Amino acid sequence: MIDIFTVVMPHALMAIAVWRLLGRDDLDNDPILPSFKALMGRRKGGPAAPQGEDRPGA
Numbered sequence: 001m002i003d004i005f006t007v008v009m010p011h012a013l014m015a016i017a018v019w020r021l022l023g024r025d026d027l028d029n030d031p032i033l034p035s036f037k038a039l040m041g042r043r044k045g046g047p048a049a050p051q052g053e054d055r056p057g058a
Contacts, residue, residue, distance in 0.1 A: 021027065
């Protein structure tokens with residue numbers, strides 16, 4: 001009985017720690033990397049598609 005308890009208790013505590021870490025908002029934001037919203041905004045306003053024979057249907 002003690003052997004099962006000594007295996008289950010640390011795993012349960014680690015599961016609780018991971019559960020609590022997943023709920024933190026600051027884990028999704030890295031101040032060194034550019035923000036996801038800035039990258040998506042840059043892609044939407046990016047340069048137009050190249051003109052020429054590479055276009056489908058041309």
